[in-house]
Amino acid sequence: MFRQPRQTQPDRFSMRLGTVLHPLTVIPWGPLALSYLGVPIGVGATMIVLQDHDYTSAIQKLENTGFTRSVLNRNLAPEIIEDHPTPQQMLEEINAGYKRVDRLCAVFDYPCGDPAEKGLQRYSQNKQYDTYSNLHYPLEPILVESFVKAAIDEETDAGFSAWGELLKCWVSMITAYLEVDNNILDYCLDKQAVGWYSVRFGRIHEAKFGPMDRRISKRLGSGKELPMI
Known part of the structure; x- marks a missing residue:
């Protein structure tokens, strides 16, 4: 696999979250941030970071715009589960490896509909972040x-x-x-x-x-x- 070019525009998932959570500071993290910089990585769950004092407000904004609280689905493929003698125990062991991060994060499902992608233009670049409105890519x-x-x-x-x-x-x-x-x-x-x-x-x-x-x-x-x- 080869490195991809660094992006010059925010991804559509972050754009949607940036619009919903505006004017809160939103920092794409994990695979989103890696992909933005050019790492060839698939993006599964969308991960963002917020300031501590914005956490409760962000949850309220997401719930008010149709996002629903959820849990990460780490279920394995059916063909793997059906051949395993204790599938529930296996799933519990997998989830145990993420116990701390699950405790510290809130998980949501996206609502139906197309992301709102208008009005976000790049206006700032500094030594730590590329900034698009309230989105800050590290x-x-x-x-x-x-x-x-x-x-x-x-x-x-x-x-x-x-x-x-x-x-x-x-x-x-x-x-x-x-x-x-x-x-x-x-x-x-x-x-x-x-x-x-x-x-x-x-x-x-x-x-x-x-x-x-x-x-x-x-x-x-x-x-x-x-x-x-």
Whole structure:
């Protein structure tokens, strides 16, 4: 898989949420943010981050516009479940890996209808976010920092978990596909986050195992693709 071009417009799911939640600050996160930066990743559940003091207001806005409270559906394919001796136990074990994030998040189903996509034009770009109205797409440094801090919190609270491993996977994808340098968190004042990244992906990791091979991340059409064998 090759890196995709960085987007220059917000995705339609975030646009809809931005319209509904305006004027609250909305930060697309997880796969949405990775896809915006050019990581070739499928977007399943739409994930956004809000400021703590906007959380209750955001829930009210979503409910008032037809969004319904729900739970994430992690059911496996029927052909897998029907051959498993204890399918309910298997599902409980899967959900246990996301216990902490499920506790801290609110989940909604989108209402029927087309997203409202008008009136959102890019007007600001700074060192941390690309901004479209009240939508703020995090750029590489701030996104890596947020994933790392979430991973540290998950490890501290739950130890090993599926959610913690997914966060590490996202950091790895940014590091590989987006060709970030091993000093991407040098600006960060959180020394624990800097150390966590350095040991797993940054300077300490490269000193021990050598530089990461990032050739897979060459953009399609750049003339620098790997040769076909």
